[in-house]
Structure formats: structure tokens, C-alpha cells
Amino acid sequence: MKRTEIKSLLSTAPEEQTVTVMGWVRNFRSNRFIILNDGSTINDLQVVVDFENFDENLLHQIKTGSSIKATGKLVASQGSGQAVELICEELHLFGAADASEYKLQPKQHSLEFLREQAHFRMRTKTFGAVFRIRHAIAYAIHKYYNDRGYYYLHAPIITGSDAEGAGEMFHVTTFEPNEAPLNEDGSINYKEDFFGKATNLTVSGQLQAEAGALALGKVYTFGPTFRAENSNTTRHLAEFWMIEPEVAFFDITDNMDLAEDFVKYLINYVLDNYPDDLAVLDQRIQQLEKNMKTEDRRPMGLIETLRFVVDNEFERITYTEAINILRNSKPYKKGKFQYDVEWGKDLQSEHERYLVEKKFSKPVIVVDYPKDIKAFYMRLNEDGKTVAAMDVLFPGIGEVIGGSQREERLENLLARMEEMDIPEEELWWYLELRKFGSVPHAGFGLGFERMVLFITGMGNIRDVIPFPRTPKSAEF
RNA sequence: UCCUCCUUAGCUCAGUUGGUUAGAGCGGUUGACUGUUAAUCAAUAGGUCCUUGGUUCGAGUCCAAGAGGAGGAGCCA
Structure with missing residues (x-):
């Protein structure tokens, strides 16, 4: 299927050349402006439709999340939000997206909610x-x-x-749970497993x-x-x-x-x-x-x-220098650190954060x-x-x-x-x-x-x- | 694994000292609209208040357990 990616269109001089774009509808405003994204860039292309030229049922299915093909002329935009836009002459719907069921509507969603919609969140x-x-x-x-x-x-x-x-490692085995062959001492006999030994994911x-x-x-x-x-x-x-x-x-x-x-x-x-x-x-x-x-x-x-x-x-410092800096720091002297600072003990998150965010920035x-x-x-x-x-x-x-x-x-x-x-x-x-x-x-x-x-x-x-x-x- | 907090409409959240018919914004639906920029305007639908058990005349609200989520800690990359 021949198409031009929106990324290249947006950096092209508009000379009323005929182009075809394909992508997903972000929004359809004012019964006239389809905001289209195809993933090639974060920026959208505005596709302008004159509703007299298109079937009413087709336009009715242009909803947030639906996928379309649009062919038309690339022109300088009359609006102020974008440099170029596409005056639509032909419109084809690949796949509808029922707005009453589609979860990603044109509004702010929380990252936690989008995590549950991981299959769609890349469209935001x-x-x-x-x-x-x-x-x-x-x-x-x-x-x-x-x-x-x-x-x-x-x-x-x-x-x-x-x-x-x-x-801790994830075990890799072809044994079914509870059906693994055992050694005399009751441990699992991995010699009979796929690799002939116990194996793990790296x-x-x-x-x-x-x-x-x-x-x-x-x-x-x-x-x-x-x-x-x-x-x-x-x-x-x-x-x-x-x-x-x-x-x-x-x-x-x-x-x-x-x-x-x-x-x-x-x-x-x-x-x-x-x-x-x-x-x-x-x-x-x-x-x-x-x-x-x-x-x-x-x-x-x-x-x-x-x-x-x-x-x-x-900043490059030795562990020993880090300990000295921490022991001379304000939070240490005021007892603000939850964990002690002592040579031989690992640096805790709070200590690392002090060095990076407060001491050296x-x-x-x-x-x-x-x-x-x-x-x-x-x-x-x-x-x-x-x-x-x-x-x-x-x-x-x-x-x-x-x-x-x-x-x-x-x-x-x-x-x-x-x-x-x-x-x-x-x-x-x-x-x-x-x-x-x-x-x-x-x-x-x-x-x-x-x-x-x-x-x-x-x-x-x-x-x-x-x-x-x-x-x-x-x-x- | 430990500590703290959260769970109410599709989403984000409000809900008073426990009280009668659980609200808002956004989103949805229907309609209007030919230059919008998260368009606007009008109308409208939508609820197992996470689950189970308990206290109570009465529980979204209090208690207990469980599930899920978030933040912090540990472990590390």
C-alpha cells in the first residue's frame, strides 16, 4: 500500500501535491478536522473534510482511535496550529473504534490506568x-x-x-510440576531434565x-x-x-x-x-x-x-572519600539519615541521593x-x-x-x-x-x-x- | 519481603458526627455547527461504592481478613 508518512509530509513544502496518508484518528473536531497520527512522529497531520463531499455514515465512524486512509492535496494551513494540512478528497475507513467502548478518549489519562491498557498506550x-x-x-x-x-x-x-x-533466578525446566523425577534423597533429578542439569534464565x-x-x-x-x-x-x-x-x-x-x-x-x-x-x-x-x-x-x-x-x-570519588563526605554532612550530624554511615557498609539510597542531588548536583x-x-x-x-x-x-x-x-x-x-x-x-x-x-x-x-x-x-x-x-x- | 497510603460512573475524583433517592468534571450517546486547536452549545444515559465476614435499628462511611494498585525501604541494573 502506497502512502506518505506524516513525518516527511510535515517537513515538505505544500504545493497542492496529491498525497495519501494512513493512520489513527486522534480527534475529529467541528465535523471538519480529522487529527491524524501514524506513529512516524509525535506530530499530527490535520486532514480537512468538507462534509458535503462524503457519505454521512462514513463520517459518523471517524472517531478517536479509528484507522483511516486519506488522499488529498497538501496545502498551507489557514489555521494557526499547524503549517500544513491535507484537503481530503478520498476517505477510506480501515477499522472503526466504537467510542462507547474504546478506552482512550481525547482526555488526560493517568499513567496507572494506561499501564492496564498497555496494548493501546503506545497510541498516546x-x-x-x-x-x-x-x-x-x-x-x-x-x-x-x-x-x-x-x-x-x-x-x-x-x-x-x-x-x-x-x-534470585527463574528456573528453566521441561518437567511438569509435581511430576519431576526425584533422587533418593528427595531432591529433583535434573540429570533427566532437558539440559541434563539445572538451568536458569540469565x-x-x-x-x-x-x-x-x-x-x-x-x-x-x-x-x-x-x-x-x-x-x-x-x-x-x-x-x-x-x-x-x-x-x-x-x-x-x-x-x-x-x-x-x-x-x-x-x-x-x-x-x-x-x-x-x-x-x-x-x-x-x-x-x-x-x-x-x-x-x-x-x-x-x-x-x-x-x-x-x-x-x-x-564527579569521581572513592568509596572512602564518600564515607568521609557523608560523615561530615549536615544530615549526618543532625541524625537525619535512617542508616548509619560506616566504612565497610554499603551506601544506602539516602546516602547516594545526598551525594548526587545535594553535594555535587x-x-x-x-x-x-x-x-x-x-x-x-x-x-x-x-x-x-x-x-x-x-x-x-x-x-x-x-x-x-x-x-x-x-x-x-x-x-x-x-x-x-x-x-x-x-x-x-x-x-x-x-x-x-x-x-x-x-x-x-x-x-x-x-x-x-x-x-x-x-x-x-x-x-x-x-x-x-x-x-x-x-x-x-x-x-x- | 517490610512499612505507609489508596480502591465510589468508562476515566479523574468529592461524599460532613454512621441516616432516607450516592454527586461533579472529563469522556460516551443524541442533536446543532463548514476554520477548529483538549472546539463550542443543548439534551441525555450511566453505579455489585474491590471481595468476604462482623458491629449496628441502619454501613460508601466503623472493625477484621483477603485481593488488586501506588509510593518508600531492602536487593540491585
């Missing part, structure tokens, strides 16, 4: 913008790494090891990415990951996407440089290529905050915030954490107490990136695994990477949805993935 301006930007970020990720000589490595979705330590592609980096030099993974944690927050999903670059001959400083350059590139890409979508999301937030108290409002608008992040260096990278609160594969520093781990903290979201220089020395890795009770047999192949041609290397994981959350300015991670998977929720 807000979610249209969110998912166009989500696409843009995904594309920019591949472009960034490809342009710099990285290889896209596909890590497995089903994994055989459960020693990655990144959270929680991270990092270990496999390390194998890739130690052959291809620079790799990244970008795929879905799964966590069966019972997390009910605006920042967690049971199924989410993660980007994990892994680079040979990289130390922790190289790793921080990459992380900062990478996220700035993503933000710049969206600023440069999706200004209309960002503007609508920006306005939406301002509208929302109009009735809020000044102290509850965001310090800057969305686009302003994004520009600020790309124009400023991220910009993204912060914290490095060199105590070894006991970090994963087994992170490289031990000279001091013997800390590891070369880094977290990138963003305002409003917290941890967006977690990464480290990996322990490439076999004896150190074995010692850590023993301390943390991680069975060597499970990770024999990971250990062999250290036995044969081991090199210093580093990498990190970026939570894709958290990045989309930050760039779109949305408040809930369930609103930046098309069909969210959270505890007690897997509709659609």
Missing part, C-alpha cells in the same frame, strides 16, 4: 514519545560500539551456572562477555536479563535489558572513562535527533509539577537536565569499594581491603551502571571464591580464562530501562518498557 503522545526514544537509545548503543570497533556478542539467555550472584551476560573480550578484544552484550527478586519499586523489573561492554587491556580508569563517554553519547544522540518527543515529555513534567510545592519540583526541566549532564564532568562515580560488599570477580586493590569496583549514580534514579576491573590473577580469584563459598566446579571454564592467556580487563553493566527512564524523565520503570514484567504482573 506520552508513550509514543517514550517508545520512539527507547528505540533511539537502543540504536545509539549499537552505533556507539560499532563505530569504536566493538563486537556485539550474544550471551545466552538460558544459563547453566547459578553462581553469578546477581540475585541474570547477567558478564561472565560470557569476559570470554568474548579475551578473544575479540572489545565486546558488548545487549539483551534481556531476568531477576526473580520480589522487588516492588519504580526502578526494578523482573525482565529488563542490559548492556554489558567488556574490554581486554582495560583498567578501572579506562572503564570509568568509557562509562561516562558512553552515557553522554546516548543522551546527546536523543537531544540531537528527537527534540520534538523530548519537548512533549518536558512539557508534560512541567504541567504535572505546576501544582506541586517548589521543593518537590525538579530543579531543572528535562531538556535542561540532559544538557547539564552532557556538559559537565561526572550531578552524576557521581564512586570507586574502590570494600571487597566484602562486592562480587567475587572484582579485582583486589593494592591495599588488600578494597576492590576496583565502580558505580555510576544518577540523580533521581540512583545506580545506573555497576562495573569493575575483573580479577585476572588466578590465585586471587580462587581465594575470593573460597572466601565467598562459590563452587569452583560450576565456573571451571571461567577459571580457565585465567589459566590460559589471562590479561587485565574491565567492564560494566548499564540498565537499559534506567537509562530510558532518565532520558525520558518518566517516573516509573514500568512506563519505559512496552510490556512490563513485575511481581504479580505478566498481563499482555
